[in-house]
Amino acid sequence: MLDYLLSFLILTGAIFTFIGSLGLVRLKDFYTxxxxxxKATTLGVGCLLIASTVYFSTRDAGVSLHExxxxxxxxxxxxxxxxxLAKAALHIEIPSLAKIPENKVSEYKKTRSEVVKQAGRQEVxxxxxxxxxxxx
Amino acid sequence: xxxxxxxxxxxxxAAAVAMSFWRLLIGPSVPDRILALDTLYINTIAMLMLLGxxxxxALFFEAALLIALMGFIGTVALSKYLLxxxxxx
Numbered sequence: 001m002l003d004y005l006l007s008f009l010i011l012t013g014a015i016f017t018f019i020g021s022l023g024l025v026r027l028k029d030f031y032t033x034x035x036x037x038x039k040a041t042t043l044g045v046g047c048l049l050i051a052s053t054v055y056f057s058t059r060d061a062g063v064s065l066h067e068x069x070x071x072x073x074x075x076x077x078x079x080x081x082x083x084x085l086a087k088a089a090l091h092i093e094i095p096s097l098a099k100i101p102e103n104k105v106s107e108y109k110k111t112r113s114e115v116v117k118q119a120g121r122q123e124v125x126x127x128x129x130x131x132x133x134x135x136x
Numbered sequence: 137x138x139x140x141x142x143x144x145x146x147x148x149x150a151a152a153v154a155m156s157f158w159r160l161l162i163g164p165s166v167p168d169r170i171l172a173l174d175t176l177y178i179n180t181i182a183m184l185m186l187l188g189x190x191x192x193x194a195l196f197f198e199a200a201l202l203i204a205l206m207g208f209i210g211t212v213a214l215s216k217y218l219l220x221x222x223x224x225x
Contacts, residue, residue, distance in 0.1 A: 010138075040179070081174060084211070084212055088216075089167040
């Protein structure tokens with residue numbers, strides 16, 4: 001019975017790890033690629049670490065809790081690193097394949113850096129009539 | 137049965153390591169490569185855990201914990217460098 005539980009956990013973890021890396025290779029642009037490996041972190045490695053906990057707890061005398069520590073650490077740090085990566089990618093303006101929302105098309109005809117540049121010029125010359133800042 | 141499952145799982149994780157290494161090589165932009173490094177260290181943790189069960193030794197936890205810590209710090213430092221042009225201001 002324990003063997004079946006362990007096999008199930010290990011196979012689930014390995015398959016999710018595999019799918020995460022498959023997504024990293026196959027998806028089309030950076031922002032969708034960012035989505036793939038998070039599955040590998042939480043479900044994949046989580047399942048493997050729980051399997052390891054169960055295995056060493058039943059094999060040895062005491063309860064083995066090292067792996068829980070790693071699971072907690074990964075669960076805490078994965079969103080932080082994904083957030084930092086997405087922020088860096090937005091900062092250096094990696095292109096996205098996502099469609100522009102319908103009501104924003106006219107604003108986004110220019111690239112973002114042009115908007116920023118024009119906004120700076122507008123600040124210097126406030127009497128200019130053309131509006132650059134989008135209404136929120 | 138557990139032995140066969142562990143071998144299959146090791147093969148799957150090895151394929152995952154190979155694929156993230158491929159993304160590290162071809163990644164068109166810098167954040168892609170950082171993301172590939174991030175995935176690579178997570179796959180390494182999975183592989184170390186499987187190896188620990190396979191060999192039956194509890195010595196791999198410390199290595200996995202160290203890899204998790206250093207990998208997180210590395211990812212954050214690299215993204216911070218991209219974001220600000222500097223790591224510690």
